[in-house]
Amino acid sequence: xxxENLPPANENPPPQEIKPMEGEVFTLEERRxxxxxxxxxxxxxxxxxxxxxxxxWIWFGIELPATLSLAFIPSLIPLTLGxxxxxxxxxxxxxHFLADEAWGKAxxxxxxxxxxxxxxxxxxxxxxxxxxxxWAGIREVQKLLPPKN
Numbered sequence: 400x401x402x403e404n405l406p407p408a409n410e411n412p413p414p415q416e417i418k419p420m421e422g423e424v425f426t427l428e429e430r431r432x433x434x435x436x437x438x439x440x441x442x443x444x445x446x447x448x449x450x451x452x453x454x455x456w457i458w459f460g461i462e463l464p465a466t467l468s469l470a471f472i473p474s475l476i477p478l479t480l481g482x483x484x485x486x487x488x489x490x491x492x493x494x495h496f497l498a499d500e501a502w503g504k505a506x507x508x509x510x511x512x513x514x515x516x517x518x519x520x521x522x523x524x525x526x527x528x529x530x531x532x533x534w535a536g537i538r539e540v541q542k543l544l545p546p547k548n
Contacts, residue, residue, distance in 0.1 A: 443508060444498040445535035447490040448528045454489065455516050455524030458482045462519055475519055483517025486524075 465471035491509030494500045516524040
């Protein structure tokens, strides 16, 4: 590159015009009020969380007798897989049709909750499902309440 095309070293480039950004402007007080009024949206629809809890406990009625009898212990594997698939289907359908999520996102959530519910005995389904159901329930109640002014 030749030196003829370069600008002199002591010359500053021309100033560029700065355009203001468009959008909403909130004061700090408005942001604090908005943040305190609503909880973040839950990752699952309330019916997905309740289905996980309910299926986990209903299936426990089948798993417990199978555990107590040594002859039926091998049946725990198909029972666990059946519960996982049933819960996966339930959560996927609720998330897609009621929570209006895309099939991929709904299927991913269904798969995770199916694995959670498929663990034998109602420990993980309850431990994971109850906080999610509570979170979703609080969010639904907040929607019903009039906004604070």
